[in-house]
Amino acid sequence: MENQRSLSVPILRVPQGRMAMWMLIAGELMIFGGLIACYVLYRLRFPEWADQAVHTNTLIGAINTIVLLTSSFTVVKAHEAANKLDIGKVTLWLSASIGGGLLFLVFKSIEYSTEIGHGFTFASPTLQTSGDTIGSLFWSFYFFLTGLHGLHVIVGMIIMFLALLNARKGQKLYRVELAGMYWHMVDLIWIFLFPLLYIAK
Amino acid sequence: MSNTVHSQSFLRKYIFSTDHKTIGAQYTITGLVMAALGGFLAYVFRYNLAFPGDAIPLFGELTASQYNTFITCHGMIMVFWVGMPILVAGLGNFLIPIMIGTDDMAFPKLNMMSYWIFLFSAIVLVISFFVPGGAFGGGWTLYPPLSANGYLNPNPSFFKALFYGNSLMIISVALEFTSLLMGGINFIVTTINRRAPGMTPWRIPLAVWMINIATVIFMFSVGPLIAGAFMLLFDIVLGSGFFDPSRGGDPILFQHLFWFFGHPEVYVLLLPALGVLGEIFPVFARKPLFAYKIIVYLTIVAAILSVVVWAHHQFIAGIDPRMATFFSVATILISIPFSGIFLAFMATLWGGKIRIELPMIWALGFIGLFLVGGFTGLFLGSNAFDIYAHDTYFIVAHFHYTLFPSIFFGFFAAFYYWFPKFTGKELNKTLGYIHFWGTFIFFNFVFFPLFFNGLGGQHRRIFNYGMFDSINIEPYITFEKIATISAICLISIQIVFIFNFIMSWMSGKKAARNPWQANTLEWLAGSPPPHGNFDNIPTVYRGPYEYSAPETDADYLPQNVQP
Numbered sequence: 001m002e003n004q005r006s007l008s009v010p011i012l013r014v015p016q017g018r019m020a021m022w023m024l025i026a027g028e029l030m031i032f033g034g035l036i037a038c039y040v041l042y043r044l045r046f047p048e049w050a051d052q053a054v055h056t057n058t059l060i061g062a063i064n065t066i067v068l069l070t071s072s073f074t075v076v077k078a079h080e081a082a083n084k085l086d087i088g089k090v091t092l093w094l095s096a097s098i099g100g101g102l103l104f105l106v107f108k109s110i111e112y113s114t115e116i117g118h119g120f121t122f123a124s125p126t127l128q129t130s131g132d133t134i135g136s137l138f139w140s141f142y143f144f145l146t147g148l149h150g151l152h153v154i155v156g157m158i159i160m161f162l163a164l165l166n167a168r169k170g171q172k173l174y175r176v177e178l179a180g181m182y183w184h185m186v187d188l189i190w191i192f193l194f195p196l197l198y199i200a201k
Numbered sequence: 202m203s204n205t206v207h208s209q210s211f212l213r214k215y216i217f218s219t220d221h222k223t224i225g226a227q228y229t230i231t232g233l234v235m236a237a238l239g240g241f242l243a244y245v246f247r248y249n250l251a252f253p254g255d256a257i258p259l260f261g262e263l264t265a266s267q268y269n270t271f272i273t274c275h276g277m278i279m280v281f282w283v284g285m286p287i288l289v290a291g292l293g294n295f296l297i298p299i300m301i302g303t304d305d306m307a308f309p310k311l312n313m314m315s316y317w318i319f320l321f322s323a324i325v326l327v328i329s330f331f332v333p334g335g336a337f338g339g340g341w342t343l344y345p346p347l348s349a350n351g352y353l354n355p356n357p358s359f360f361k362a363l364f365y366g367n368s369l370m371i372i373s374v375a376l377e378f379t380s381l382l383m384g385g386i387n388f389i390v391t392t393i394n395r396r397a398p399g400m401t402p403w404r405i406p407l408a409v410w411m412i413n414i415a416t417v418i419f420m421f422s423v424g425p426l427i428a429g430a431f432m433l434l435f436d437i438v439l440g441s442g443f444f445d446p447s448r449g450g451d452p453i454l455f456q457h458l459f460w461f462f463g464h465p466e467v468y469v470l471l472l473p474a475l476g477v478l479g480e481i482f483p484v485f486a487r488k489p490l491f492a493y494k495i496i497v498y499l500t501i502v503a504a505i506l507s508v509v510v511w512a513h514h515q516f517i518a519g520i521d522p523r524m525a526t527f528f529s530v531a532t533i534l535i536s537i538p539f540s541g542i543f544l545a546f547m548a549t550l551w552g553g554k555i556r557i558e559l560p561m562i563w564a565l566g567f568i569g570l571f572l573v574g575g576f577t578g579l580f581l582g583s584n585a586f587d588i589y590a591h592d593t594y595f596i597v598a599h600f601h602y603t604l605f606p607s608i609f610f611g612f613f614a615a616f617y618y619w620f621p622k623f624t625g626k627e628l629n630k631t632l633g634y635i636h637f638w639g640t641f642i643f644f645n646f647v648f649f650p651l652f653f654n655g656l657g658g659q660h661r662r663i664f665n666y667g668m669f670d671s672i673n674i675e676p677y678i679t680f681e682k683i684a685t686i687s688a689i690c691l692i693s694i695q696i697v698f699i700f701n702f703i704m705s706w707m708s709g710k711k712a713a714r715n716p717w718q719a720n721t722l723e724w725l726a727g728s729p730p731p732h733g734n735f736d737n738i739p740t741v742y743r744g745p746y747e748y749s750a751p752e753t754d755a756d757y758l759p760q761n762v763q764p
Contacts, residue, residue: 014393016394016395019389019393019394020386020387020390023420024386026420026421027382027420027423028424030423031424033425034425034429038432038454046449122435122440123439123441124440124441124445124449124450126448137448140435140443
């Protein structure tokens with residue numbers, strides 16, 4: 001199979017895995033982009049949502065931002081180590097990034113359980129039952145956006161774990177870079193979600 | 202490399218294959234099976250429209266809710282499970298690797314996975330016919346509130362709501378998008394990265410350009426609708442209210458998300474068909490494609506314009522008139538690049554040594570029919586007229602005059618052109634001509650009368666006009682009867698195609714390697730091309746359309762001929 005591959009010459013000399021990953025990231029950004037655009041349009045139309053946004057936990061959000069940014073840094077270190085073929089360091093830095101993702105999810109679950117405990121859930125009550133709080137849809141958006149992002153965190157962790165399994169055997173080190181690209185995307189989306197959901201109050 | 206004999210098991214070779222040609226065939230055949238289903242649905246509701254209340258042969262009594270379900274699923278199936286697999290996924294898989302001169306897709310396993318997810322999505326859609334309440338019947342556009350609530354499930358329990366017709370339809374659409382996104386990534390990476398030596402961008406055949414531009418439009422526009430589809434699904438199963446005004450949401454938002462994808466989707470279906478035309482016209486006119494580069498540029502312009510025209514589907518949804526003016530102007534603007542492309546095709550024919558063969562006649566039929574669709578589109582693009590004609594049979598006739606040529610004439614042109622290559626057999630010409638003239642004539646008899654019904658004000662979603670005593674339906678009914686009888690003939694004539702397809706494949710005459718004397722690389726490979734396509738990866742020295750060149754006695758110069 002590999003022999004067959006090598007016969008046709010890549011013209012741009014971009015590894016095809018990297019190119020495919022860029023395409024995937026572009027597609028993902030369109031999904032999140034559409035969703036964020038919907039959220040922003042609703043926010044502009046209903047300033048009342050600010051009353052709901054007050055209840056999000058900015059502190060945990062900020063900590064999570066730092067956690068994700070740090071794990072993005074460690075994944076860059078892993079890529080650097082992979083370029084130097086330093087398997088030990090790749091393992092170390094990739095594990096650190098997966099740990100960062102895990103920490104993010106732990107904080108996120110603490111946040112979710114507090115919010116659900118206070119009665120903010122995914123379902124939006126009808127306007128009659130919730131009085132004049134038209135902003136109940138804010139929580140639908142909040143849970144959808146952060147939930148979808150959390151799903152991507154989990155997927156990113158799985159990808160990094162698979163890259164780690166390969167890298168420990170010294171195989172397919174290019175996968176470290178691809179996993180890193182995906183992880184940066186997860187990070188980037190959070191950079192948009194954090195101000196939109198936690199800071200804009 | 203491909204000379205080595207592949208001793209693959211049947212399962213590996215035909216079912217779980219990673220060969221791009223087998224996957225292309227899987228997509229095409231799945232698409233044709235779904236087309237038979239969609240055609241049957243069309244037959245049932247058309248019969249009801251012409252003979253309201255009569256029992257329908259092969260079906261029986263049609264209820265109003267079944268009628269709604271059938272028109273909805275007919276639209277869904279024909280666009281997403283016929284047009285997309287046949288034109289984009291099918292043609293893309295067949296043509297891209299072999300036309301750019303490589304052995305297979307960049308990611309063969311991803312390619313296989315994309316097909317199996319696609320098949321799964323089709324199965325989910327078919328299953329939705331059999332759940333309690335039947336398949337979704339609120340129009341193929343899935344507009345809330347009909348799709349989001351409500352009339353089926355006032356108080357949804359999660360698992361029960363997940364198996365309603367509307368949930369299943371949304372899930373199947375989302376699955377299909379996932380599958381085509383995977384396929385799209387594959388197409389673009391393959392085209393950029395795996396071209397044969399010498400295959401520079403301006404030596405790529407138009408079909409490959411068009412399929413790739415279509416894929417880019419698809420990947421750019423589908424994201425927001427995937428998000429919107431999940432919001433809709435959560436409205437159904439989790440009780441959120443993204444599109445529910447009584448919970449603070451807005452149903453118009455879904456229309457925007459849907460048409461932001463839905464309009465570019467029309468061009469996703471049109472462009473591969475135009476690409477096929479771009480291959481066929483030079484070969485059968487023995488002339489270089491007129492303005493090849495300009496066609497590509499115009500297509501890119503059209504692709505960019507296609508994402509700013511979507512609200513022309515919503516002129517009666519209460520959008521701001523200033524916005525409506527913008528979208529009217531953009532809609533009419535987009536006819537300029539497409540007129541340019543069509544004029545370039547006609548200029549290709551001008552003064553050529555035209556050979557009338559089966560592929561050519563389908564391509565010419567495409568031009569004729571699509572012009573009618575395009576011209577009526579100009580009327581509909583201006584919001585003043587659209588407000589009058591919206592949701593009438595005028596719209597139905599218009600978009601069938603655009604989509605039917607794109608999907609079926611585009612496909613049949615490609616089918617008659619590349620069949621000898623991919624099966625190694627020749628088709629029966631007489632049956633091919635019967636198929637063409639039957640399809641062409643009956644298609645016009647189905648949809649041309651509907652323009653008049655639409656202008657007369659007949660609404661497209663009414664189950665039985667006999668229920669309105671005050672409306673005189675006699676003028677409608679005559680044309681409806683013409684349309685229905687022709688539709689039955691149109692569907693029946695496809696039996697000729699199926700017969701020709703199977704008989705020629707089984708026992709046709711053996712086809713030559715290059716029966717049409719064409720230039721592009723696929724004619725260099727064996728017929729049918731083996732796994733791996735080429736004996737040796739060819740080197741490309743020239744553009745794809747060098748016909749009647751002065752430097753040679755033969756009137757064509759294949760791309761791999763050294764200068």
